Amino acid sequence: MARSTNLKPFYIAFGALVVVGAGAIWLARRNSAPVPVGPMPVNTSSFSGWVLGSDSAPVEIIEYADFGCGACGIFTVLNAPDIKQRLVNTGRVRWRFRDYPIPSHAASPAAHMAAACAGEQEQFWPMHDVIFGNQSNWGRERRPERRFRDYARQMGLDMDRFDECTESQRYAAQIDAAKQEGVAVGVHSTPSFVIGGLLVAGALAYDSLVVLVERAEAAVRQ
Amino acid sequence: MITAVLALAGFFISLYLWLWKVGFLGSMACGDGGCETVQLSEYAQFFGVPVAFYGMVGYLVLVVVSLVGLQPRWIDRRWPTAWLAAVAGLGVAFSAYLTYLEAAVIHAWCRWCVVSALLIVAILLAALAGLRGPGRPAPASTAAASHR
Numbered sequence: 001m002a003r004s005t006n007l008k009p010f011y012i013a014f015g016a017l018v019v020v021g022a023g024a025i026w027l028a029r030r031n032s033a034p035v036p037v038g039p040m041p042v043n044t045s046s047f048s049g050w051v052l053g054s055d056s057a058p059v060e061i062i063e064y065a066d067f068g069c070g071a072c073g074i075f076t077v078l079n080a081p082d083i084k085q086r087l088v089n090t091g092r093v094r095w096r097f098r099d100y101p102i103p104s105h106a107a108s109p110a111a112h113m114a115a116a117c118a119g120e121q122e123q124f125w126p127m128h129d130v131i132f133g134n135q136s137n138w139g140r141e142r143r144p145e146r147r148f149r150d151y152a153r154q155m156g157l158d159m160d161r162f163d164e165c166t167e168s169q170r171y172a173a174q175i176d177a178a179k180q181e182g183v184a185v186g187v188h189s190t191p192s193f194v195i196g197g198l199l200v201a202g203a204l205a206y207d208s209l210v211v212l213v214e215r216a217e218a219a220v221r222q
Numbered sequence: 223m224i225t226a227v228l229a230l231a232g233f234f235i236s237l238y239l240w241l242w243k244v245g246f247l248g249s250m251a252c253g254d255g256g257c258e259t260v261q262l263s264e265y266a267q268f269f270g271v272p273v274a275f276y277g278m279v280g281y282l283v284l285v286v287v288s289l290v291g292l293q294p295r296w297i298d299r300r301w302p303t304a305w306l307a308a309v310a311g312l313g314v315a316f317s318a319y320l321t322y323l324e325a326a327v328i329h330a331w332c333r334w335c336v337v338s339a340l341l342i343v344a345i346l347l348a349a350l351a352g353l354r355g356p357g358r359p360a361p362a363s364t365a366a367a368s369h370r
Contacts, residue, residue, distance in 0.1 A: 007292060010223050010226075010292075013227070014226060014227065014230065017227060017230050017231070018230065021230065021231070021233075021234035021237075022234075024234065024238075025234065025237060025238060025241065028238065028241075028247050028251065029241075029246065029247055070256070070258065070259030070330055071258030071259055073259075074258070074259065136329065202242075202247070202250065202258070203258055205244075
């Protein structure tokens with residue numbers, strides 16, 4: 001004869017688990033929704049970040065990213081080309097990159113410095129792309145600076161200027177200022193974006209990002 | 223019952239990862255960014271569909287089979303447990319492949335994926351134990367009916 005089991009407590013517990021799970025997803029959705037931020041305290045006289053696109057573009061996207069962050073790298077490699085082609089090159093969006101090196105990524109400060117020093121020679125974006133594209137090569141190296149020198153040389157940069165810039169840590173203060181500005185507007189993970197006064201975190205897919213751009217465009221038109 | 227609860231937990235983890243993948247959630251609670259690295263890698267898709275979606279469907283099947291197996295009509299049958307073991311076995315194989323990719327190819331760990339892998343292993347072990355065991359207790363309604 002089969003032993004009897006009362007399933008009612010199980011169904012109650014199971015139902016409770018369904019509610020808890022659905023609630024956790026709902027909370028995650030609510031907490032990750034774009035957050036309004038105040039006017040951006042951008043001090044363009046000191047360091048405005050690295051800009052791509054037209055000055056007259058109606059919407060600006062500010063990206064806070066860490067060269068050593070895997071999600072930032074994959075965002076740049078997979079999503080950014082689409083964004084650049086369809087939003088930046090068409091004049092709809094101006095893209096502003098701001099440094100947000102994360103302390104746990106030991107090689108990141110050198111990467112941000114190398115990009116800034118390449119920027120001094122008008123080669124920030126090519127270096128930006130190369131650094132993100134080769135993240136797995138330099139990310140775990142003890143002395144990633146040698147890699148960045150190789151990239152600079154391959155780009156045809158003036159190596160004396162580049163070396164002098166990186167060794168003197170010329171842009172350390174600006175990089176730190178960019179990060180502090182991110183902290184001030186509520187950035188706590190990378191990549192994060194400010195789009196039309198909204199702060200949104202995560203490596204956004206093109207479709208998610210374009211919704212926020214359209215919202216910002218509508219606000220500009222009003 | 224154990225498999226139903228474990229599968230439900232796995233379902234919500236997969237749902238969370240899938241919703242993030244399709245852009246419904248802005249940021250992922252993960253800690254070190256490893257989840258995003260893994261979820262944005264080329265291996266996070268299988269035949270053009272996010273891997274998390276397969277996990278979601280698999281766990282949903284496990285939940286349904288577990289609940290079906292608890293019904294009085296099927297409580298003494300072995301096939302629900304056998305189905306559980308088969309589906310969980312597939313899940314373990316797929317999870318082992320994904321875990322290998324995390325360790326050896328992507329070089330990043332997605333904590334949610336690791337928890338999901340542990341859950342599917344636990345479900346398989348529970349199903350195998352059920353298959354080898356003496357049989358499950360019948361729900362109260364079946365036991366009462368057998369007295370009539």
